Amino acid sequence: QYILAIETSCDETAAAVIQNGTKIVSNIVASQIESHKRFGGVVPEIASRHHVEQVTIVIEEALAEAQLQPSDLAAVAITEGPGLVGALLIGINAAKAFAWAHQLPIVGVHHIAGHIYANALVQPMEFPLLALVVSGGHTELVYMKEHGHFELIGETRDDAAGEAYDKVARVLNLPYPGGPHIDRLAHEAEEAVAFPRVWLEEDSYDFSFSGLKSAVINYKHNMDQRGEEFIAAHVAKGFQDSVVEVLTTKALRAAREYNVKQVIAAGGVAANQGLRTALEQAFKQEDIPFYVPPLKLCTDNAAMIGAAGAKMYEAGVRGSMMMNGRPGMELKSWV
Ligand code: ATP
Ligand code: MG
Ligand code: FE
Numbered sequence: 001q002y003i004l005a006i007e008t009s010c011d012e013t014a015a016a017v018i019q020n021g022t023k024i025v026s027n028i029v030a031s032q033i034e035s036h037k038r039f040g041g042v043v044p045e046i047a048s049r050h051h052v053e054q055v056t057i058v059i060e061e062a063l064a065e066a067q068l069q070p071s072d073l074a075a076v077a078i079t080e081g082p083g084l085v086g087a088l089l090i091g092i093n094a095a096k097a098f099a100w101a102h103q104l105p106i107v108g109v110h111h112i113a114g115h116i117y118a119n120a121l122v123q124p125m126e127f128p129l130l131a132l133v134v135s136g137g138h139t140e141l142v143y144m145k146e147h148g149h150f151e152l153i154g155e156t157r158d159d160a161a162g163e164a165y166d167k168v169a170r171v172l173n174l175p176y177p178g179g180p181h182i183d184r185l186a187h188e189a190e191e192a193v194a195f196p197r198v199w200l201e202e203d204s205y206d207f208s209f210s211g212l213k214s215a216v217i218n219y220k221h222n223m224d225q226r227g228e229e230f231i232a233a234h235v236a237k238g239f240q241d242s243v244v245e246v247l248t249t250k251a252l253r254a255a256r257e258y259n260v261k262q263v264i265a266a267g268g269v270a271a272n273q274g275l276r277t278a279l280e281q282a283f284k285q286e287d288i289p290f291y292v293p294p295l296k297l298c299t300d301n302a303a304m305i306g307a308a309g310a311k312m313y314e315a316g317v318r319g320s321m322m323m324n325g326r327p328g329m330e331l332k333s334w335v
Contacts, residue, residue, distance in 0.1 A: 001074045002066070003313065004098070005306030006059065008091030009083025009111050010136070011042045013054035014302035015062035017073075021310030024121055026065035027296075027303040030054045033177065040176050041166070048086035055094045062302070070102040077309020080108030080319070081329030082137070088325030096321055107309045108319040110331050112138055113150070115266040117311065118297040118304035126262040126289070132251045134275070135267030136162035136177075139207045139247075141254050147311050148335035153254060154205025161243060161269045164209040168216050168239050172232045183272050185236035193219060193230075193238035197246050205254055212242055240274050248278045255288050263290045271298040 002025065007014040011032040017025040032050045036042050063070070078095035081088060092108075099106045115138075116131045131142040139156040159167070162179060169178015174185075195215045198208045216239055223230040255263050263283055269275065270292050283290035297304060317334050 001310070002068060002072055003075050003077050003306045003310045004059070004062065004073050005077040005109075005302040005309055006055070006091045006095050007079045007111075007114070007300060007302040007305045008051045008055060008087050009079045009081070010087060010300060011036055011047050012300040013051050013058050014300065015055075015058040016302035016306050017062050017066040017068060018121075018303060018306030018310055021307055021314065022120055024303045025068070026062045027301060028058045028061045028065065029301050030058055037176050040170060042084070044084045044086055047084055048090060051087055051090040055090055059094065059098065070098070070104070073102070073104055075105045075107055075309065075313045077107045077109050077305050077313070078319070078323075079111050079114065079305050080323060081111065081326030083111055083325070083327060085325045085327045088327065092323055092325055096323065100321065105313070106319040106321070106323065107312045107317055108323050109305045109309045109312065110329055111305075112140070112331050113308040114304040116142065116264070117308035118266055118293040118301070119264040119291055120307045120311070121297060121303060122293050123291055125264070128258060128260045129262045129264065130251065130255050130258060130260040132247065132263070132265045132270070132279070133267050134161045134247065134265065134269035136160060136166070138267065139209070141205050141251065142331070143254075143258055143260070146335060148315055149333045150331050152331065153258070154207065154250065156207040156209065157200075158208050158210035159213060161207070161209060161247065162267070164213050164243065165269065167213050171217055171220055172235060179269060179272065182236045182240060183274060185233040186240040186274055189231070189233035189237035191234050191237070192241050193234050195219075195238045195242045197242050199246065205250055207246065207250070209243065212239065240272070244272075244275050244278045247275060248282050251279065252282050252286060255283070255286070260288065263288055265290075265292040266298070268299045271295045
């Protein structure tokens with residue numbers, strides 16, 4: 001069973017073909033990073049325009065690379081939300097048009113379910129499972145009893161991890177998106193500036209990163225005021241150490257309490273080398289199987305949407321031709 005998947009929720013125009021929900025047949029990503037870089041972040045109007053230009057091209061490429069005809073497909077999976085409304089609508093309209101022309105069902109996928117299911121493309125998911133979702137807009141601990149079941153046990157109360165990375169990168173005059181640059185600097189550093197760890201209430205699985213971001217801004221401000229030079233790499237390492245320690249500690253505590261069989265990481269920040277290493281070590285010590293997808297499947301792509309979409313399709317979920325973009329869509333179980 002082949003699924004064509006399309007993803008346009010933010011600044012990547014992507015299409016992929018997935019076989020049986022687990023195998024990538026083709027995976028095309030057209031990134032817009034170069035166009036948004038000079039603005040220091042994603043500009044929604046520019047994102048929409050790029051999606052319009054690229055979406056049919058990536059769909060054709062995905063099918064060509066898969067060497068498949070539309071008639072070989074079982075369904076079209078599309079990101080329904082959350083994301084930028086204009087960006088979402090372009091993918092959704094492309095999916096509807098394609099599905100209508102070829103008489104295929106469509107399946108509306110939650111973007112974060114997609115990030116989580118990127119893992120299904122690498123190894124079978126085993127339940128109960130804990131997912132640490134760390135991306136540009138989300139920082140969550142999600143408990144899954146079975147396929148299609150999601151229970152939010154913790155989330156950020158302010159900034160997402162990726163958002164904090166991008167904001168701190170701006171303070172350090174690093175290009176957008178800042179995550180990979182901070183990651184690289186942190187690895188070069190031999191010392192770290194001491195920044196706070198924000199744990200919140202003792203039993204809470206929630207996160208907060210805005211205080212840490214302010215601490216970095218204050219540090220730079222104070223150094224500037226005193227006319228002192230500071231070493232960006234030391235700041236990057238201090239910041240990353242704090243983020244990684246809090247994420248790893250909370251994920252480990254949740255994995256123990258919920259007695260899960262598997263822990264997975266997902267989302268753009270799961271591409272972070274410091275975080276990957278810390279999580280791998282922590283769960284190895286605890287003897288809990290831990291997996292994180294290769295970098296290309298951590299950041300936005302359509303393969304992950306196809307993996308989640310295939311599971312939804314198997315469960316009988318069908319979207320409607322009246323589907324609209326849902327910018328604030330919540331992650332709901334489909335079982
Ligand atoms: P969401 O998935 O929450 O809707 P998004 O789709 O914009 O948001 P992703 O594409 O999943 O987010 O991830 C992008 C984020 O990942 C950016 O904030 C980027 O800085 C961050 N990121 C990418 N690589 C790294 C890295 N190596 N270290 C830290 N952060 C990283
Ligand atoms: Mg992106
Ligand atoms: Fe994403």
